[in-house]
Amino acid sequence: FKEFVIDFTETGKTVEEINKALLAKGIFGGKDLSKDFPNLGQSALYCVTEVHTAADIQELVCALKEILN
Secondary structure (H helix, E strand, O other): OOOEEEEEEEHHHHHHHHHHHHHOOOOOOOOOOOOOOOOOOOOEEEEEEEOOOHHHHHHHHHHHHHHHH
């Protein structure tokens, strides 16, 4: 599996807000790191495993684009 962090600080939205919007679309968002690692700002940890298809990843990307616009 692969883990990566996305910093949403400059979007003006919190990870909590983003995760709620993702969940409304049926997508489980990333682990909110803002409380455990405040120096990372509004960052979330995502994990992709062998059960995630390219289509799943593209769905996440499209959902994030929509939420952040």
